[in-house]
Every structure is written in structure tokens, then in C-alpha cells.
Amino acid sequence: xxxxxxxWLDKPNNNRKLIIGxxxxxxxxxxxxxxxxKHAHFAVEHWFGxxxxxxxxxxxxxxxxxKELRKVLMRKxxxxxx
Amino acid sequence: xxxxxxxxxxxxxxxxxxxxxxxxLVLRRAYLLLLPVLAFWYILGLEPGDVQxxxxxxxHLEPLRVDKLALVWGYVFSLAAFLGVLFALxxxxxxxxxxxxxxxxxGISAVFAGDLISLFVFWExxxxxxxxxxxxxxxxxxxRAGMRYxxxxxxxxxxxxxxxxxxxxxxxxxxxNAIGIETLAGKLxxxxxxxxxxxxxxxxxxxxxxxxxxxxxxxxxxxxTTKLAVYAxxxxxxxxxxxxxxxxxxxxxxxxxxxxxxxxxxxxxYSLNNQLGFMVVGIGIGTPLALDGTAAHAFSHILYKALLxxxxxxxxxxxxxxxxxELGGLYKSMPFTATFxxxxxxxxxxxxxxxxxxxxxxxxxxxxxxGHWVIWGVLVMASAGVMEHSGIKIxxxxxxxxxxxxxxxxxxxxxxxxxxxxxxxxxxxGVFPEYLYAILPYPVDFVPYTTEHVITQxxxxxxxxxxxxxxxxxxxxxxxxxxxxxxxxxxxxxxLPKFIRNAGTKISIADQxxxxxxxxxxxxxxxxTKRLNGMDGIVxxxxxxxxxxxxxxGLLAIFLVLYFIT
Numbered sequence: 001x002x003x004x005x006x007x008w009l010d011k012p013n014n015n016r017k018l019i020i021g022x023x024x025x026x027x028x029x030x031x032x033x034x035x036x037x038k039h040a041h042f043a044v045e046h047w048f049g050x051x052x053x054x055x056x057x058x059x060x061x062x063x064x065x066x067k068e069l070r071k072v073l074m075r076k077x078x079x080x081x082x
Numbered sequence: 083x084x085x086x087x088x089x090x091x092x093x094x095x096x097x098x099x100x101x102x103x104x105x106x107l108v109l110r111r112a113y114l115l116l117l118p119v120l121a122f123w124y125i126l127g128l129e130p131g132d133v134q135x136x137x138x139x140x141x142h143l144e145p146l147r148v149d150k151l152a153l154v155w156g157y158v159f160s161l162a163a164f165l166g167v168l169f170a171l172x173x174x175x176x177x178x179x180x181x182x183x184x185x186x187x188x189g190i191s192a193v194f195a196g197d198l199i200s201l202f203v204f205w206e207x208x209x210x211x212x213x214x215x216x217x218x219x220x221x222x223x224x225x226r227a228g229m230r231y232x233x234x235x236x237x238x239x240x241x242x243x244x245x246x247x248x249x250x251x252x253x254x255x256x257x258x259n260a261i262g263i264e265t266l267a268g269k270l271x272x273x274x275x276x277x278x279x280x281x282x283x284x285x286x287x288x289x290x291x292x293x294x295x296x297x298x299x300x301x302x303x304x305x306x307t308t309k310l311a312v313y314a315x316x317x318x319x320x321x322x323x324x325x326x327x328x329x330x331x332x333x334x335x336x337x338x339x340x341x342x343x344x345x346x347x348x349x350x351x352y353s354l355n356n357q358l359g360f361m362v363v364g365i366g367i368g369t370p371l372a373l374d375g376t377a378a379h380a381f382s383h384i385l386y387k388a389l390l391x392x393x394x395x396x397x398x399x400x401x402x403x404x405x406x407x408e409l410g411g412l413y414k415s416m417p418f419t420a421t422f423x424x425x426x427x428x429x430x431x432x433x434x435x436x437x438x439x440x441x442x443x444x445x446x447x448x449x450x451x452x453g454h455w456v457i458w459g460v461l462v463m464a465s466a467g468v469m470e471h472s473g474i475k476i477x478x479x480x481x482x483x484x485x486x487x488x489x490x491x492x493x494x495x496x497x498x499x500x501x502x503x504x505x506x507x508x509x510x511x512g513v514f515p516e517y518l519y520a521i522l523p524y525p526v527d528f529v530p531y532t533t534e535h536v537i538t539q540x541x542x543x544x545x546x547x548x549x550x551x552x553x554x555x556x557x558x559x560x561x562x563x564x565x566x567x568x569x570x571x572x573x574x575x576x577x578l579p580k581f582i583r584n585a586g587t588k589i590s591i592a593d594q595x596x597x598x599x600x601x602x603x604x605x606x607x608x609x610x611t612k613r614l615n616g617m618d619g620i621v622x623x624x625x626x627x628x629x630x631x632x633x634x635x636g637l638l639a640i641f642l643v644l645y646f647i648t
Contacts, residue, residue, distance in 0.1 A: 007414055019551055026548050029541045036533045041450035052541035058466045059549035066341030067560040079566040080575055
């Protein structure tokens with residue numbers, strides 16, 4: 001079914017461009033913190049880049065914990081089919 | 083307004099379904115689209131305060147009671163019914179069509195029920211009608227999953243009925259208003275709502291059954307049952323503190339299962355569970371802002387969740403699979419579906435300018451404003467989790483990632499239309515939240531688009547994407563593996579049957595022993611009786627008159643001897 005047409009995302013170079021784009025946006029979002037006043041509910045929200053770092057750490061934590069859970073929970077696909 | 087001509091709007095779909103089997107295909111398709119439009123139009127004309135009361139066996143029932151809370155659900159349910167029907171329009175399957183109409187109609191009627199008996203009737207009707215969307219897959223697995231679904235759903239209804247009876251005997255009222263968990267009746271009704279709302283440990287019917295339904299059936303299923311439960315909780319248990327903690331657990335634990343699940347429709351079912359958690363937290367907080375947040379989130383959630391299930395349904399329809407391990411690179415031949423799926427993913431992840439952003443933030447702000455910092459922390463964490471499984475995993479592994487080599491045709495036109503309209507609504511609500519805010523139960527004094535809020539939310543989401551890139555590049559991200567992951571349903575699908583089988587074997591052995599002993603006893607009694615009363619038995623012996631006389635003489639002789647001795 002495959003075709004030979006090359007798509008934009010097929011080029012590794014363009015993949016790299018996308019990743020660099022994400023990094024630039026993240027950096028921009030951190031820099032943006034200097035330009036507005038925070039009205040946070042909790043003290044931690046005043047920490048520099050709190051949401052960014054919290055999101056980053058939590059995301060990696062969720063994936064790695066999920067991966068560990070596989071050791072306990074994963075069974076064959078037809079586990080319930082007798 | 084009290085008007086004898088008013089009736090419950092869901093009846094338009096329920097009664098309307100009667101004609102479906104007799105209409106020819108082309109006419110039927112138009113008719114299927116018309117019914118939800120009529121229901122929507124009729125609900126638009128309803129005003130808070132409208133009621134319909136009927137006397138039934140001496141009780142006053144209110145099949146229609148209109149207020150702002152019910153209206154939010156009425157609008158979005160009829161909208162979802164239309165979109166669901168449109169998405170399924172390429173099919174020619176009257177069973178699914180009738181099922182979808184009756185199910186959607188009973189969902190709509192349930193939210194307009196002013197008394198508990200009407201609620202119970204439509205509550206059970208949603209269960210009975212919807213199971214056909216699962217069975218319509220017409221295979222053994224779907225049949226079994228449907229049976230489990232039906233047992234649990236009907237069970238919820240039976241518990242509800244028990245609660246209603248206690249409630250009526252306690253209070254003498256059947257009106258469906260605030261209930262509270264203080265009384266036994268309140269606890270039973272709470273449990274019934276909790277089952278349908280997929281509370282933790284009561285949740286597995288959802289992940290078990292929804293992925294087994296037809297590609298179009300899951301879209302319909304995702305809209306009604308659980309959101310009806312959210313509505314019922316908001317009406318009966320607003321401000322019940324335990325809901326805050328239940329909701330927080332609901333947002334958190336499904337995200338771990340979603341990470342490792344390979345069946346993408348099951349991932350969406352876990353994600354649905356997680357989204358319900360946000361709404362349940364809002365109900366638990368119970369302030370006007372929190373309840374508005376719950377209603378708004380239910381509204382936007384029904385749309386983006388339907389959109390995500392539609393995109394996976396379209397992929398399943400075209401490729402025959404919804405497993406991440408078998409998909410990838412589909413954007414090349416299904417660009418529209420890929421775009422719509424991405425819009426759904428951005429909505430559920432709550433990107434600014436998408437619907438999830440303007441509704442979820444109300445609940446988070448309400449939680450923070452109430453000082454629940456742990457809960458707030460969990461909800462923000464769960465938001466990153468949503469980004470992981472619904473924001474990235476669903477579109478990435480289906481449409482991008484490694485190329486599976488599959489080049490299916492783009493989805494049928496009706497599917498594209500349904501996805502297009504839903505995607506449009508997701509963006510429209512995100513860009514113009516004031517229209518949604520205007521229909522919420524309480525006046526809204528909330529501004530979603532502040533610089534701080536937009537920046538912090540984008541930080542959370544973009545850094546999550548960055549984390550994903552890091553995990554992929556370092557190859558730490560878990561591979562998609564064809565597998566079954568054990569969840570709580572293991573208890574009733576494996577442990578309990580095994581236990582019952584074991585117990586059954588033991589009981590049958592014991593039973594056999596008892597029977598054997600009994601038979602032995604009976605045969606001994608029989609033998610003894612036979613010995614005594616049988617042909618040659620002492621008791622049954624026939625004797626001659628002569629010998630009888632000699633017996634009598636003998637007895638007399640003994641008597642005389644004894645007489646003289648004493």
C-alpha cells in the first residue's frame with residue numbers, strides 16, 4: 001500500500017526544525033515571565049518558570065511510572081479470551 | 083410556565099425511533115438527522131420554570147422540569163445526538179440507529195426529569211438502549227463486554243431505585259433536588275450515580291465496553307451515560323466534600339493506564355475517566371464558579387471527546403484497527419482526519435483558543451481559590467497527563483510516528499462533516515467563550531484570557547511536549563506493545579469466576595458426599611425393612627392357627643409359673 005512520495009516530515013532535517021521550534025517557544029515562554037505581574041494563589045506559582053518545570057518533570061514521571069507499571073500489569077493480548 | 087402541551091424533549095427521539103425500521107434508506111437518513119434538530123429546537127424554546135406534571139397512582143411526577151442546569155445538558159446532548167447520527171450516516175443498520183436515538187433521547191429526558199421516578203425510568207432506559215451499540219459489533223468479545231456493561235448499568239439502576247424508596251419513606255417527597263450523603267438513601271443514590279460516573283474502582287465498565295462498541299457507537303456512548311451521571315451528581319450532591327477527593331483520584335490514576343495502553347480507543351476511555359474527574363472535583367467544591375466550571379467542562383468535553391472518538395472511529399473504519407502498534411503515518415492519506423484529531427487533542431489538552439482551556443481553567447481556579455493546594459497540584463499534574471495521552475499519544479501514534487505503510491482512503495464524507503462541525507465548535511467555544519458562559523447555571527465572573535493564565539498554561543503544555551521529545555530521543559518512551567493491562571476488572575473477570583469455580587467444585591464434592599451418605603442410609607433402611615417385613619421376615623411371617631394356639635398356651639404357662647413364684 002506504501003507510496004514513494006516523500007512528505008515534508010519524512011526529511012530528518014525538518015524533524016530537527018520542529019524540535020528547535022519547540023525549544024525556542026519554551027525559551028520564549030520563560031522569558032515572557034519578566035513582562036507581566038503574577039497574581040498567583042499559591043507561593044510556588046511565583047517560582048520562576050514553575051509551570052514549565054512542573055509540567056516537564058511530571059510528564060517524564062508519569063511516563064516512567066507507567067512504564068514500570070507494565071511489569072506488574074501487562075499480560076498477553078488474548079489474556080481474557082479463553 | 084405550566085403548560086399541558088409541554089413534554090419531555092427526549093421523547094422526540096425515543097418516540098421518533100419507532101418509524102426508523104419502516105423508512106427507506108434515503109428518507110431514513112434525512113429523518114435521523116431531523117429528529118435531533120427538532121429536539122434541539124424544542125429545547126431552545128424552553129424557559130427555566132417550565133414544568134409538566136402528571137398524576138400517577140396518586141403521586142405527582144414531573145417528567146419535565148426546566149432550569150438552567152438542565153438546559154446546559156439539554157443543549158449539548160441534542161447537539162451530540164445530531165453529530166453522532168451524522169457521523170454514522172454512511173451505515174445502513176437500523177438496530178444501531180434505533181439504539182442511538184432511544185439512548186440519546188433517554189439521556190436528554192433524564193436531565194429534564196424533575197422527580198426521582200422519572201429519573202429512574204430514563205436512567206435504566208439509557209442502559210438498556212445503549213448496549214445494542216456494543217452488541218452491534220457482532221462478535222463474541224463485544225457480546226461478553228456488552229453483558230458485563232448491561233449487568234453493571236442495570237445494577238446502578240437497581241441501587242438507585244432502592245435509594246429512591248428509602249428517600250421517599252424518609253422524606254415523603256419524590257422531587258429530585260439536593261440529596262446529600264448523610265442518610266442511607268443518600269448513600270445508595272450516591273453509589274448509583276457513582277457507578278455510572280465511573281468512580282475509581284467502579285470505573286472498569288467504561289474501559290471494558292466502549293472500545294468494544296462499533297466505530298460509530300463509541301462516539302454516541304462517550305457523550306451521554308457518564309455526563310448524565312455528572313449532571314445527577316451536580317444536582318444532588320453539589321458541595322459534597324468527598325467528591326473533591328474522589329474526583330482528584332479520577333483525574334490521576336487513569337493517566338498511568340493511558341500511557342501503557344495500546345488500543346487507542348481504550349486510551350480515550352481512560353482519558354474520558356480522567357476528564358470526568360475534573361468535573362467531579364468541581365461538584366465537590368460546589369461554589370458557583372466551580373459548578374459553572376463543571377457544566378462548561380461537560381459541554382466542551384462532550385464535543386472534543388466525541389471528536390477524538392470520531393477520528394479514531396474513522397481510522398478503525400478505514401484500517402480495521404485502532405491499535406497504536408499497528409498504526410502510524412496515516413496523515414499522508416487521511417490529512418483531514420489527522421487535522422480534526424489534532425484539533426480535538428489540542429482542545430482536551432486545554433491549549434488557549436481551544437474549548438478545554440476556557441472550561442477546565444474555571445475548575446482549577448475554583449480549586450485554587452478555595453485553598454485546596456494538594457488538589458490543585460494533582461489537577462495540574464493530571465493536565466500534563468492529559469497532554470501525554472490525549473494531546474500527544476493519540477494523534478502522534480496514529481498519524482505520525484513511524485510509518486506503518488498503511489495508506490487508507492480518507493474518511494467518508496459524512497464522517498468528515500461530523501468531525502469538521504465538531505472541530506469548528508471546539509475552536510469557536512475556545513475563541514468566543516462568552517456564548518458558553520451565557521448559558522451556564524450561575525452568572526459568570528471569570529476571565530480565561532489573562533496574560534498570566536495564557537503564559538502559564540502554554541508553559542505547562544510546551545514543556546510537556548519538550549519532555550516527550552526528550553523521552554523519544556533518549557528511547558525512554560515505552561514502545562507500543564500489543565497487550566492487555568490488568569485493571570480492576572480483573573477482579574470480576576478473573577478472580578471472582580475462579581473463586582466461584584473453586585467454590586463450585588468444593589460444593590459439588592460435598593454435595594456428592596451428602597447424597598452418597600443419604601443413599602446409603604436409605605438403602606440400609608430399605609434392607610432392614612425388607613428383612614423384617616419381607617417374605618421371610620419375622621414381622622410378616624404367616625403362622626398357622628395351631629402354632630398361634632401353642633404360643634398362647636406357652637404364654638399362659640409362663641404367666642402361671644410367674645404367679646406362683648411371686
